[in-house]
Amino acid sequence: MPESGDTPAGESLTTRIPRTRTEWEARLERLVRENRFTISVFFPLNGIVLLLASAEGVLPDPLAFNGLLILLGTLVMRSPLVVGVLPITDRRAAAGVGALTLYAYGIEYLGVHTGVPYGEFFYGVDLGPIVAGVPLGLPVFFIPLVMNAYLLCLLLLGERVARTGVRLLAVIAVVLAMDVVLDPGAVALGFWVYPNGGAFYGVPLSNYAGWVLSATLAVVALDWGYDRRALRNRLDDCEFLLDDLVSFVILWGGINAWFANWIPVACASLFGFGLLKTDRFDAPPARLSWGRADRGESATEREQ
Template identity: 75%
Template sequence: MAWDRRTLEARFDRLVRENRFTISVFFPLNGAVLLVASAEGLLPPPLAFNPLLILLGTLVMRSPLVAGVLPLIGRKAAAALGALVAYSYAIEYVGVHTGVPYGDFYYGVDLGPTVGGVPLGLPVFFIPLVMNAYLLVSLLLGERARSRPLRLASVVAAVLAMDLVLDPGAVALGFWVYPDGGLYYGVPLSNYAGWVLSATVAVVALDVAFSWESLLDRLATTEFMLDDLVSFVILWGGINAWFGNWLPVLVAAGFGLGLVRTERFDSRLLRSPRPRLSRFW
């Protein structure tokens, strides 16, 4: 059997499609329970905040987005993504060591191997958030998304909204700590000023990397492409609800409504067929 790129992409698609519920509902629900239990001291080491489990769970939840985007990655996209990975490490390194542009903070939980104090898994945590926002906004705007200024500004706003959900939950878990606290559930406003910069650079890089029309064509034929955002809503919405961070919960619910409106979070996901891995391979 030939193992060319197109064959592997088709098999990856099938694997994700046949396991949608497991990937996008079961994994984030269990992730939320394990992370909250870790923060509340209910899990013993090495299970509590196990970095391997955190990274593995994140990779599984990212798989629908990766499968959706993979066929669109050529040389131009690969180069732009490589530059974006380098940028994400660079700005995080500066942030960790100088407090610019996010404000003074440090990591309170081991998120795996680090280089210069920056987790190696950082691009896996950051870049998909931007891509999810880009795809959802493109669907919600419809024909208006053809205006590049409107599209880019709207995606940057969506990325900031996602961080209104992510950061309070991460701070409540102790993933990272702002020693001086902050007005928004312990997160300083400087963090969001920093996200304006990082989100703008990332959004522009993705807009250069991919053809907007090609992304829409792929979205039209790949019903699971935004399932990673379903995971985001369930995971971080649930974590924030546990800690009583109700404004982030409402923002997460807003993303859920956006997914419902674009028919990306519906009964088809819940009726995902049982996995048949032997047939898949």
């Protein structure tokens, strides 16, 4: 057996690189877990500073409202959600998310060019590469919002979540509440502009009617794609699965507070209170079932 000093330099590097999906999932989970504060607190706080500095004209070009920086920061904050659901995302679930992605592009294209269903609007700042008037990174903004709402309802509803009507109404209500936080802050920053104004902090009520449609289709797609029992078990096992919602509360709660949008701030505070009550952000890492990942169980086996 060769001595450690005889081992080629590249070999030790190779052994550190995951080779299977299970190994990649375990590596990514460890990375997120070890950097939870940075991802879910530092990044949104940094986002508040950069976005407000951009809006107030303090940050010079090309840093002010830099679309690639916005997209990168959003991807980092989304990473706990993506990594959290990855182990239970099989082909069917991926197809469901893919259908939501196509819907997001389609409904946004329709909205940008016709004003239906959200109301007439246009983008006021750079949100990254644009194709046919729609930001290429749109799914990064849209899908986590509806998925966080879906997961939060699974966590809070208990046995009632098995009833389709209850689940649908609950997810619609949570999505609307999240948009009550998001849209006024985004409009205040100039992310998107409703030229005809709106009754709620410059946001037209038609926007919320549009989100009822989007939330309904999200429930249909996620119900079809994912095993709800597997998602509920994953919520119990993965302490960081809703950390993206923590980032959402900090970022948009802070931005709305700056612009004195107090109803959105109150709504964000309710989300924050709920996360604290369910011990989401402070859940100890010991709750995670490392044994299953180490044994290499597949997503199908975990669902059984």
